[in-house]
Amino acid sequence: MVDTSLFGQARLVAGKDLRVEWRSRVGMAQVVPFAVLVLVIFAFALDGNRQTLQQLTAGLYWIAVLFSAVMLVQRAFAVEADPGVREALRLSGLQPAAVFAGKATAIALQLVVLEVLLAIGVVVFFTAELDGWGLLAATGLVAPVGIASAGTLYGVLTAGLRVKETLLPLLLLPVLAPVLIGATRAMGAALGDVAVDGWSWFNFLAIFALVYVALGLVAFGPLMEES
Amino acid sequence: MTKADAVTTTGSRATRILAALAALGVVWLVLLGLVFSPADQTQGELVRLMYVHVPSAWLAYLSFSLTAVGSAFVLWKKSQWWDLVAASAAEIGVLFCGLALLTGMIWGRPTWGTYWEWGDARLVSTLVLFLVFVGYLAIRRIPADPTVRANRSAIVALIGVVNIPLVHFSVKWWRTLHQEATVLSTDFDPKLDDLMLFTLFFSVVVFTLVFAWLLVHRFRIAWLEDQVDMHSLGIALDERRREAELVGGGS
Numbered sequence A: 001m002v003d004t005s006l007f008g009q010a011r012l013v014a015g016k017d018l019r020v021e022w023r024s025r026v027g028m029a030q031v032v033p034f035a036v037l038v039l040v041i042f043a044f045a046l047d048g049n050r051q052t053l054q055q056l057t058a059g060l061y062w063i064a065v066l067f068s069a070v071m072l073v074q075r076a077f078a079v080e081a082d083p084g085v086r087e088a089l090r091l092s093g094l095q096p097a098a099v100f101a102g103k104a105t106a107i108a109l110q111l112v113v114l115e116v117l118l119a120i121g122v123v124v125f126f127t128a129e130l131d132g133w134g135l136l137a138a139t140g141l142v143a144p145v146g147i148a149s150a151g152t153l154y155g156v157l158t159a160g161l162r163v164k165e166t167l168l169p170l171l172l173l174p175v176l177a178p179v180l181i182g183a184t185r186a187m188g189a190a191l192g193d194v195a196v197d198g199w200s201w202f203n204f205l206a207i208f209a210l211v212y213v214a215l216g217l218v219a220f221g222p223l224m225e226e227s
Numbered sequence B: 001m002t003k004a005d006a007v008t009t010t011g012s013r014a015t016r017i018l019a020a021l022a023a024l025g026v027v028w029l030v031l032l033g034l035v036f037s038p039a040d041q042t043q044g045e046l047v048r049l050m051y052v053h054v055p056s057a058w059l060a061y062l063s064f065s066l067t068a069v070g071s072a073f074v075l076w077k078k079s080q081w082w083d084l085v086a087a088s089a090a091e092i093g094v095l096f097c098g099l100a101l102l103t104g105m106i107w108g109r110p111t112w113g114t115y116w117e118w119g120d121a122r123l124v125s126t127l128v129l130f131l132v133f134v135g136y137l138a139i140r141r142i143p144a145d146p147t148v149r150a151n152r153s154a155i156v157a158l159i160g161v162v163n164i165p166l167v168h169f170s171v172k173w174w175r176t177l178h179q180e181a182t183v184l185s186t187d188f189d190p191k192l193d194d195l196m197l198f199t200l201f202f203s204v205v206v207f208t209l210v211f212a213w214l215l216v217h218r219f220r221i222a223w224l225e226d227q228v229d230m231h232s233l234g235i236a237l238d239e240r241r242r243e244a245e246l247v248g249g250g251s
Helices: A004-023 A027-045 A049-055 A057-078 A083-089 A096-126 A133-158 A163-190 A198-226 B013-036 B046-078 B080-112 B121-140 B146-176 B195-248
Strands: none
Touching: A004 A027, A004 A096, A027 A057, A027 A096, A049 A057, A049 A096, A057 A133, A057 A163, A057 B046, A096 A133, A096 A198, A096 B121, A133 A163, A133 A198, A133 B146, A163 A198, A163 B121, A163 B146, A198 B146, B013 B046, B013 B195, B046 B080, B046 B121, B046 B146, B080 B121, B080 B146, B080 B195, B121 B146
C-alpha cells in the first residue's frame, strides 16, 4: 500500500538513506574518523595544552560537528549522483516536502550518533568534564535539526553541479554561523565554562531549526525539479 | 540578430546624463570631504573616512535589498528581467559591502585600537552577509539554463536574507550575555557640525547616483550576455548553412 502522508513518505526516504549509509559504511569509515581527526588536529594546533583545550572544548566540538555535517550532506546527495537515481526519486511520486524531511532526518540522526562519539572524543582527548546533561542532550538534539535542514536545502541546490564539493561549504557555513554560536554557548553553559543562560540559547537553536525546516519544506520542491 | 541591431554600447542618453551628474557629484564630494569640511573634534581627520564608509554600507544594504526583492519576483512572477536586476545589484552590493568592511576596519584600528571588533553585531552580520552574497555570485557563475539559474540563485539570496536577523541576534546575545566591556559601549556619537552632516548626506546621494549608473550598465551587459547565449547557436547554424550553400553552388 502506498503511504501518502508526509510523515510516512518522509520515513520511507529517511529509511532508504540510512539503509544505504548502513550498508556502504561510508559514514562509519570516513566521516567518523574525519571528525575525530579534527579533534586531534585541534590538539596539535593548540599545543596539546590541556587547559586551553578544556576551555575551548565547546567551540572545537561544534566545529568538528559542522565540518562533519558538510561531509554528511555531500554524502547524502552523492548517493543519488548515479545516472537516473535522482530522476527515479522525482518520478516516484513522493512529495518533495517529504523527500526533504526524510533526507534531513537521516542526516540529523547520523549527526546525533556522531555527536555522541565526538562527546566521548572530547572527554578522552580534551579531558572535558561533561555536565549539565539535560541542556547538553537538548542542544545535541535540536542543533542537528537546524544543521541538517539547512544542509539538505543547500545540498539539493548544489547536488547536480560539478563544483559541488567547493560550493557547498561556501554556501552552507555562513548560514550555519548562528548554530555554531548558539550551540557553543549552550554547551559552554552546560559544562560550566561560561556563565550564560544556556536554555535561552537552546531556544534560539530551536527557532533556527524551525525557520530552516519551514524553508526547506517550501523551497525543496522547486529546487528538486531542476537539480 | 542582424548587423543593423548589433549593439555596440550599453550607454544611452539617460545614462550619459546620469554619468555626468555622478562624476560631477564625485568631484564635489572629494572637495567637500577632503577640503571644505572640518576635522572632527574627537576623531580628527578620521571622520573623513565616514564619507566613504557610510555611503558604501548604505549601497551594500540597498543592493542586497534590491537583490532580495528581485529574487522574490523571480520566484513569484518567473521574471527574467528581475533575475538580471538581482544579479547586477548583488555584484555591486558585494563590491560596496567589501568597501564598507575595509573602510570600517581602517577606521576601527585608530579608533577602537583594533581592526575587528567581534562585539559589534552589525559588523559581524555585515561580514556574514558579504560571504553569503559571495556564495550567491559563485552559484550564478555556474553555467545553467537561465530559468534554472534564476530560481536557484533566487532561493540562495532569499535564504541569505532570512539568515541575517538570525546572525545579527546571535552575535548580539553572544557578546552581551558574555558580559564583556566592549569598546562599543563608549558609544560613537560624534558631534557633527552642519557642513559635516551635509557632506555625509551628499555622499549618500552621490554614491546612489553611481550605483544607479553601474546598475543600468551591468544590467544591460547581463541582458546582452543572455541574448548571446540564446542566439549564438542559431547564428552558428546559419553560418554553417550558408557555407554549405556556397560550397554547393560552386560545384
